[in-house]
Amino acid sequence: MSVPILFQSSVFSLNPTRPPFSPSLLPATTPQPSPRLPAPSPTRPCFLPAPISCASPATSESASPDVDVVIIGSGMGALTTAGDLCQKGLKVGVLERYLIPGGSSAQFSRPGYRFDVGASMIFGLGTEGSTNLLTRALATVGRAIPSIPDPVQVRYHLPDNLDVSVARDYETFLDNLSSLFPHERVGIRKFYDECWSVFNSLNLMPLRSLEEPRYLLSIFAKRPLTCFNVLRFIATNAGDIARRYIKDEKLLKFIDVECFSWSVVPADMTPMINAGMVFSDRHYGGINYPAGGVGRIAEEMVEGIREHEGCWVRLRANVKNVLFDHSGRACGVRLATGEEIRARAVISNATRWDTFDEGGLVPTEHVPEAENRFRDRYIKSPSFCSAHIAVREKDLKVSMRAEDGMDCHHIMLDNWDDMEVAEDARGTLFVSIPTILDKSIAPEGMHIFHVFTPSWMHEWKGLSSKEYKAKKQRMLDTMVSRLERELVEGLSSAIEFAEVGSPRTHRRYLGRVDGSYGPVAGKRLNGLLSMPFNRTEVDGLYCVGDSTFPGQGLNATAFSGFACAHRVAADLGFIETLPQPVDDWLTKLLGRWRLLL
Numbered sequence: 272m273s274v275p276i277l278f279q280s281s282v283f284s285l286n287p288t289r290p291p292f293s294p295s296l297l298p299a300t301t302p303q304p305s306p307r308l309p310a311p312s313p314t315r316p317c318f319l320p321a322p323i324s325c326a327s328p329a330t331s332e333s334a335s336p337d338v339d340v341v342i343i344g345s346g347m348g349a350l351t352t353a354g355d356l357c358q359k360g361l362k363v364g365v366l367e368r369y370l371i372p373g374g375s376s377a378q379f380s381r382p383g384y385r386f387d388v389g390a391s392m393i394f395g396l397g398t399e400g401s402t403n404l405l406t407r408a409l410a411t412v413g414r415a416i417p418s419i420p421d422p423v424q425v426r427y428h429l430p431d432n433l434d435v436s437v438a439r440d441y442e443t444f445l446d447n448l449s450s451l452f453p454h455e456r457v458g459i460r461k462f463y464d465e466c467w468s469v470f471n472s473l474n475l476m477p478l479r480s481l482e483e484p485r486y487l488l489s490i491f492a493k494r495p496l497t498c499f500n501v502l503r504f505i506a507t508n509a510g511d512i513a514r515r516y517i518k519d520e521k522l523l524k525f526i527d528v529e530c531f532s533w534s535v536v537p538a539d540m541t542p543m544i545n546a547g548m549v550f551s552d553r554h555y556g557g558i559n560y561p562a563g564g565v566g567r568i569a570e571e572m573v574e575g576i577r578e579h580e581g582c583w584v585r586l587r588a589n590v591k592n593v594l595f596d597h598s599g600r601a602c603g604v605r606l607a608t609g610e611e612i613r614a615r616a617v618i619s620n621a622t623r624w625d626t627f628d629e630g631g632l633v634p635t636e637h638v639p640e641a642e643n644r645f646r647d648r649y650i651k652s653p654s655f656c657s658a659h660i661a662v663r664e665k666d667l668k669v670s671m672r673a674e675d676g677m678d679c680h681h682i683m684l685d686n687w688d689d690m691e692v693a694e695d696a697r698g699t700l701f702v703s704i705p706t707i708l709d710k711s712i713a714p715e716g717m718h719i720f721h722v723f724t725p726s727w728m729h730e731w732k733g734l735s736s737k738e739y740k741a742k743k744q745r746m747l748d749t750m751v752s753r754l755e756r757e758l759v760e761g762l763s764s765a766i767e768f769a770e771v772g773s774p775r776t777h778r779r780y781l782g783r784v785d786g787s788y789g790p791v792a793g794k795r796l797n798g799l800l801s802m803p804f805n806r807t808e809v810d811g812l813y814c815v816g817d818s819t820f821p822g823q824g825l826n827a828t829a830f831s832g833f834a835c836a837h838r839v840a841a842d843l844g845f846i847e848t849l850p851q852p853v854d855d856w857l858t859k860l861l862g863r864w865r866l867l868l
């Protein structure tokens with residue numbers, strides 16, 4: 272049975288009859304006034320260097336006020352950086368090309384519904400430790416949002432009838448898995464305990480910029496054993512550790528799927544630091560759904576940033592390129608409208624490719640040689656074909672109640688060989704039903720299903736409009752029939768409407784090259800240290816988000832946001848560093864060492 276696709280060309284676009292979020296967040300036509308530099312700030316310390324003048328000859332007086340830092344994009348990486356910088360007393364401007372903030376963590380509305388653009392499985396909203404980075408990001412702007420704990424991170428429906436629930440409680444999860452592989456009971460515990468060892472170390476540290484030597488020296492001095500434990504794992508991948516303890520090939524395949532489900536690469540290519548975070552935090556802080564939808568996090572961040580004097584967020588502000596002064600230092604941005612905004616530092620939350628590739632934000636003559644190293648090591652991961660589906664509960668033949676055992680997140684795979692990308696929706700199928708946790712995001716009696724499967728841009732190129740629509744319909748039908756067969760009987764006749772997004776949709780609405788989920792290692796790399804940090808080789812230009820250490824994921828990009836804010840604040844004189852020559856020398860030394868890895 273074929274499921275009708277409604278609004279299919281406008282997925283992620285806004286319903287004009289319903290504001291996407293509180294009206295106070297609607298695009299500000301006039302940014303809040305910010306004093307021109309070098310206005311003294313009460314929090315600005317005496318070691319602040321003289322302001323840099325951005326004297327682009329082609330630059331006329333900008334209509335917008337100058338800021339300390341201008342940020343391109345409003346993904347979670349950008350908003351975390353902005354929040355932390357505002358809190359440190361800097362004047363920050365955020366420019367987002369789309370109508371809603373949050374990038375892949377935004378939400379779009381249809382009458383009565385709030386759909387999460389990206390995944391609904393949220394790490395980092397816990398209350399304890401130092402790795403609850405979304406909670407911490409919200410706190411920088413004085414915000415907190417209620418969240419709903421998810422008792423099961425994910426339920427896997429895998430080949431060979433392997434059905435595994437990842438319970439919030441660690442021991443319950445180990446028991447579930449060990450009952451399926453009793454001969455590997457010891458190995459299973461050893462592998463996941465190693466993940467805890469990484470996590471416990473990270474969770475003891477204040478998480479800041481790893482390219483700021485004063486911070487690094489201070490945490491090594493305070494917690495030497497913890498740091499050496501992190502160093503022990505930082506150049507390894509999860510597959511290496513899993514193989515050390517586990518021999519059963521089917522169990523190793525399960526661990527591949529466990530890694531692939533968030534890193535989009537198998538365990539051998541997944542950095543152990545990230546595996547340690549994900550495989551432990553789900554049992555520590557847990558997976559928590561933000562009440563009202565994932566987009567609430569970005570909305571609250573924006574409201575909080577706007578409350579800081581001189582800080583602003585502008586929507587519908589498409590940055591065309593970065594501006595440079597006579598010395599080659601990045602000193603502002605030019606919008607598609609021709610408007611120019613000057614800043615002492617520029618941060619790009621666009622992907623590395625959208626920042627540095629031809630036609631990107633940085634003109635070719637300013638692209639540093641060092642970018643070739645990134646291109647050589649990292650490739651774009653595939654994008655997704657996704658469907659946001661509104662479903663009538665009364666027409667389903669299964670109970671959708673958590674109490675009856677229905678989980679919010681599922682991963683389905685019919686054939687081990689199809690894990691990475693299989694054409695026509697045969698690959699890994701990701702399913703989230705956030706209304707199981709939060710009924711407020713859909714009308715009474717309705718559910719939201721968000722279903723997606725990896726898909727490459729090239730499969731969607733060169734299609735006529737009719738072929739494009741037909742392909743979307745085929746993908747939707749395949750995804751729905753897989754789901755109906757394995758989990759939700761009656762689904763196809765309970766669908767009110769569905770909106771399908773392709774890699775082309777993700778490119779268009781999220782501004783991500785080829786709609787990619789993010790960078791993945793193009794060849795086997797040693798762990799995480801070769802991933803770029805936030806500084807670039809261009810003076811005054813920084814990157815934040817999933818193209819920087821430690822990669823994809825909201826909590827990961829929030830880490831990159833805190834790290835970026837720390838390094839930028841240090842470079843602009845808002846945080847005390849080691850004396851400049853020593854700071855420079857040690858940072859260079861660290862950079863050289865990372866090149867050897």
Ligand SMILES: NC(=O)c1ccc[n+]([C@@H]2O[C@H](COP(=O)([O-])OP(=O)(O)OC[C@H]3O[C@@H](n4cnc5c(N)ncnc54)[C@H](O)[C@@H]3O)[C@@H](O)[C@H]2O)c1
Pocket residue numbers: 343344345346347348349366367368369372373374375376389390391392393394588589590591620621622625780781782783788789815816817818822823824825826828
């Ligand atoms: N469960 C989860 O953990 C979860 C859920 C959702 C998203 N994610 C992941 O979160 C990460 C978030 O990523 P991120 O912070 O790197 O960013 P992002 O891609 O989400 O956001 C980047 C933002 O920059 C904007 N932008 C790009 N170019 C621009 C330009 N020229 N001018 C103005 N704005 C521009 C885009 O419109 C977008 O809003 C991704 O890895 C994503 O896959 C994870």
Ligand SMILES: CC(C)=CCC/C(C)=C/C=C/C(C)=C/C=C/C(C)=C/C=C/C=C(C)/C=C/C=C(C)/C=C/C=C(\C)CCC=C(C)C
Pocket residue numbers: 390391392394402425473476478479481490498501502505532533534544545546548549680681682701702703821822823824825826827830861
């Ligand atoms: C010398 C040097 C440099 C150094 C030294 C040593 C040290 C000190 C180090 C340190 C380090 C650190 C701090 C690190 C950190 C890290 C971190 C924080 C990380 C994080 C991570 C996170 C992550 C990765 C996450 C992720 C997540 C994700 C991606 C998710 C996703 C999801 C999805 C997609 C869902 C799907 C499913 C369904 C729907 C079912």
